[in-house]
Amino acid sequence: MLEKDVQIISVDDHVIEHPNVWQDRLPAKFKEAGPNLVRDAVNGDHWVFEGEKAGNFALNAVAGRAKEDIAMDPRSYDDMRDGCHDIHERIKDMDIEGVHAQLNFPNMPGFAGTTLAMAKDKELGLACVQAYNDWILDEWCAPYPERQIPLMIMPWWDVDLMVKEIHRTADKGAKSFTFVELPHKLGLPSWHTDHWNPMLQASQERDMPISIHFGSGGAPLGVSQEGMSTNFTIGISLFALNSAMATAELLLSPVFHNYPGVKFILSEGGIGWVPYMLERIDYVWDRHRWYNDVNREVKPSSLWKTNMYAPFIYDDAGIFSRHLIGIENIMFESDYPHSDSNWPHTRKMLEESLANVPNDEARLIAEGNARRVYNFPRVS
Secondary structure: OOOOOOOOEEEEEEOOOOOOOOOOOOOHHHOOOOOEEEOOOOOOOEEEEOOEEOOOOHHHHOOOOOHHHOOOOOOOHHHOOHHHOOHHHHHHHHHHHOOOEEEEEOOOOOOOOHHHHOOOOHHHHHHHHHHHHHHHHHHHHOOOOOOEEOEEOOOOOOHHHHHHHHHHHHHOOOOEEEEOOOHHHHOOOOOOOOOOHHHHHHHHHHOOOEEEEOOOOOOOOOOOOHHHOOOHHHHHHOHHHHHHHHHHHHHOOOHHHHOOOOOEEEEOOOOOOHHHHHHHHHHHHHHHHHHOOOOOOOOHHHHHHHHEEEEEOOOHHHHHOHHHHOHHHEEEOOOOOOOOOOOOOHHHHHHHHOOOOOHHHHHHHHHHHHHHHOOOOOOO
16 A cells, blocks of 8 residues: 555656746747747637747646546646646645656657757757756756656757757756657657667766657557547557557667666556566567577566666556566656646545555555656655
């Protein structure tokens, strides 16, 4: 069970950037093309980047709404909780739901900073990436260093720039950075090339785990158009597919053999799928390793135990099979303020999930594993 003194850590929450994040930080020459918030009473608030609309809030800011009231809105900052974009109000909302600390993925830039990475003007893109990171470090996390785990975005169109930004932000206290879950789906080199080696080396050197969020590599493969639009329940139900694909790509690649200190965390795919996937990968590896370009000595599932982690929101199947996943490989995610969030009942639901789990295991899942992997020690 979850004891009262456990400080819950969520490794997957989200921030809605306030309207002046970029305008306060970009050089004058980039202010017009950089992210600008347009307040429109008819079409709703929306971001404009390089002259084009760059997404809306939709299901990304619905914390506190009844299930019956969740839809593809809110349309403006006036329609969401202040905790979505104000760090002081966020801390209050965390106290209400019983979450002690959290790691936040971005909104306007995309979960892996994809919108900014796709900038036509790469000098502008880099300035926007750095402005976001400085905002997270200096304004969002700095007032509450015990409550916020700084997550960075990266200029992943240029690996050398990535390495510089990893070191720059690590020097300022960054704990992790986000990246696309399936780079090849975006036309980028896969994990089976040496393209990403400098980034992986920097991640290992600075002990900065790589946090990957579902959807950062596109929709689940083969989902119908309706499944990602008019019947979004299909797409949401299949989040685990991308996590499973990312797991297979990584475990059967050279990544962890070449960089044994690199760690990946797969957010919002749940954990119930993990035992079957590991079993299947091991079976296939054992039978087919002799004629494929894979490491023939190390069982892939052993790399999961040392290098990969997955959080859950509410996953009875995963909790039931937790020993097959690895107690030290499971974390918790709240998903505030997204539509999967159970705010303000987060702690209550986690207590229910872990009711039949031994205290020491529950403590690791809810707090200890996140502190260890993200180098985020307990202070009080």
